[in-house]
Amino acid sequence: MRKVCILLLILSLLCAPCASLAATLTADPAAATAEMSDTLYGLFFEDINHAADGGLYAELLQNRSFENQDLLDPKPHQHYNGWQFNLKNKGKAAAVPTGDDPLHANNPTYMRITVEAAPYLLSNMGYASTAFSGGVPVDAGAQYDFSVWMRNTGDYTGGITVAITDRSANPLSEAFAITPTGSWQKFEHTFTSQATADACLTITLEGTGTLDIDMASLMPRERFGAEWPGGGLRTDLVETLMALNPSFLRFPGGxxxxxxxxxANAYNWKDTVGPVEQRRENFNTWGYMQSYGIGFFEYFCLAEALGAEPLPVVHSGLLCQAREVREAPLTMEATRAYGQDILDLIEFATGDASTPWGSLRAEMGHPEPFRLNYLAIGNENWDNIYFDRYAVLSQMVKEKYPEITCIVAAGPVAEGALPQHSWHQIRTRFAEDLVDEHYYMDSAWFLKNVGRYDRYPRTTMVFLGEYAAHEPVQGGRRPNNLYSALCEAAYMTGIERNSDLVRMACYAPLLARDGMFQWTPDLIWFNARDVLLTPNYYVQQMFAATVGDHVVESALEGEGLYHVVTRTEDALYVKVVSLAETETPLTLTLPGVPDGTAGFVQLCGERRMTNAFTAPDRIVPADGVCPILGGVAETVLPAYSVTIFTFPLAQ
Structure with a gap:
């Protein structure tokens, strides 16, 4: 036993100096090298995890238009999703999804209710994960804009009132009386909530007879983009996106x-524009309905509000290759015909108000053209079945709009024969286009591949359109823990060092509603009331806030450390990621940097730590200062940390 203890003591003494081994970083601000991309960090928005409906979209009611239907397994009861009928069990009525003489051909289903005994109540429960949890979130004193379309078929007599209520139909607001006529008519009212609650929107039918109901809507009065035709967005989520300072917005998904x-499941941008009651809802790839309240007009408006380049994605004549395909791809002839839809999209965004599609944009409230410099054709596609169609469609775009950069997909994986074949095809046929790479890998892969883009030829530029570090599943989801965020940060130092090649990069997925998600991890979590920021979010925010104009030559000696140094005209940014298990003393030698202090922002904590709705601030960035004298600064890096220093440069 004594020999074992002595051996352990010797080992601990040998290891102790290693744990606190000092590191040195040297960078000469005058030694600027590659020019950096000014569109490096952006956002990828996809309606997955209820990111749009039930999320960013301000609509509080689910299935407001009774269009809910599983495209592959339709059942009549699906039209009732989100609604409770005969809430107090006092009335008697037949509620039947109907399609005769609808509000609009694109909006074919409405609810026809024939009341035999009153009162009959129907209530929308909002985006509740079950009938007994969640609901329509309302706050005492806040106002909510309501609208509904109704039609009296001719024999309904009696009153109709609408109110915000609790789950037992007890009123939480004033009542609004409606008297429908024999034709479709829109009724509007602004409610004031009398309580803070998870509520319902309840329509009370106090008479008998038959009437039709469609497009019931309830939105907070305080919302972002309320003037947009779709109705607007959830303000706190928009502010969260703005805080990322994105340079581009990729939409509507992959x-x-x-x-x-x-x-029938393919996304058609033309279904998403115009008045909301005239938009054709569609079943989402991820298993729920898309109302298209956020349509292409709203996406362009959001990009404009964010100060970001809009980057729309259109399909390439192929259904998602990564899923079972039940119908054949478009023929080459049909692909050419479909290309006109893409040209129409560009005209909608950039055309003069005198053009057919530009005039629709103007009618929707944006007479001036939107900015549009990028267009992705396809998503995670591969092989000649894709590249032949991409060739046709991209050529159509380039002939009419040569100023637009087309983006070609390289497939859904990082390594192996598939991306190798894709890159060979792309370099041979589409070398001038931007190449969209996607990969979701374990955290260790990102550390091993920090130098991935060091090896790429500088002939064809890269768009890293989707990526995230995946940790082992815990509690039914892959966690957004600090370690995954730091592995991404380490990888991002390689992206910045190679941003002459990697022109754009964005994490995915962006948003997830707690309790209603299909994919993890995700950058931003939210529920009906709150937004939860992850360590991964803070890494993206920190890096996007400190993008230089040029990469600076630098060298780092130290264990478990990753870095990049960049600069602008007046600042030097030094980014250091530590995966070391203990703190590391760091000496920075930066000749030419004036004496004074540098500010820094730092994220650190326990390796597997996560934020939670009950503890949202476990891991948050902290600010600090570091003195520099004679071009030398000394500091200590915490274990498991990312630190970004900003050193002022002499003018």
Missing amino acids: CVAEGSYVW
Whole structure:
């Protein structure tokens, strides 16, 4: 035993100096090298995890238009999703999804209710994960804009009132009386909530007879983009996106943009524009309905509000290749015909108000053209079945709009024969286009591949359109823990060092509603009331806030450390990621940097730590200062940390 203890003591003494081994970083601000991309960090928005409906979209009611239907397994009861009928069990009525003489051909289903005994109540429970949890979130004193379309078929007599209520139909607001006529008519009212609650929107039918109901809507009065035709967005989520300082916005999705299984599921941008009651809802690739309240007009408006380049994605004549395909791809002839839809999209965004599609944009409230410099054709596609169609569609775009950069997909994986074949095809046929790489890998892969883009030829530029570090599943989801965020941060130092090649990069997925998600991890979590920021979010925010104009030559000696140094005209940014298990003393030698202090922002904590709705601030960035004298600064890096220093440069 004594020999074992002595051996352990010797080992601990040998290891102790290693744990606190000092590191040195040297960078000369005058030794600027590659020019950096000014569109490096952005956002990828896809309606997965209820990111749009039930999330960013301000609509509080679920299935407001009774269009809910599983495309592959339709059942009549699906039209009732989100609604409770005969809430107090006092009335008697038949509620039947109907399609005769609808509000609009694109909006074919409405609810026809024939009341035999009153009162009959129907209530929308909002985006509740079950009938007994969640609901329509309302706050005492806050106002909510309501609207509904109704039609009296001719024999309904009696009153109709609408109110915000609790789950037992007890009123939480004033009542609004409605008297429908024999034709479709829109009724509007602004409610004031009398309580803070998870509520319902309840329509009380106090008479008998038959009437039709469609497009019931309830939105907070305080919302972002309330003037947009779709109705607006949830303010706290928009502010969260703005805080990322994105340079581009990719939308409306990856797999969502393509559709899955059958062509009826493909995303058609023309279904998403115009008045909301005239938009054709569609079943989402991820298993729920898309109302298209956030349509292409709203996406362009959001990009504009964010100060970001809009980057729309359109399918390539193929359904999602990563899923089972039940219908054939478009023929080459049909692909050419479909290309006109893409040209129409560009005209909608950039055309003069005198053009057919530009005039629709103007009618929707944006007479001036939107900015549009990028267009992705396809998502995670591969092989000649894709590249031949991409060739046709991209050529159509380039002939009419040569100023637009087309983006070609390289497939859904990082390594192996598939991306190798894709890159060979792309370099041979589409070398001038931007190449969209996607990969979701374990955290260790990102550390091993920090130098991935060091090896790429500088002939064809890269768009890293989707990526995230995946940790082992815990509690039914892959966690957004600090370690995954730091592995991404380490990888991002390689992206910045190679940003002459990697022109754009964005984490995915962006948003997830707690309790209603299909994919993890996700950058931002939310529920009906709160937003939860992850360590991964803070890494993206920290890096996007400190993008230089040029990469600076630098060298780092130290264990478990990753770094990049960049600069602008007036600042030097030094980013250091530590995966070391203990703190590391760091000496920075930066000749030419004036004496004074540098500010820094730092994220650190326990390796597997996560934020939670009950503890949202476990891991948050902290600010600090570091003195520099004679071009030398000394500091200590915490274990498991990312630190970004900003050193002022002499003018």
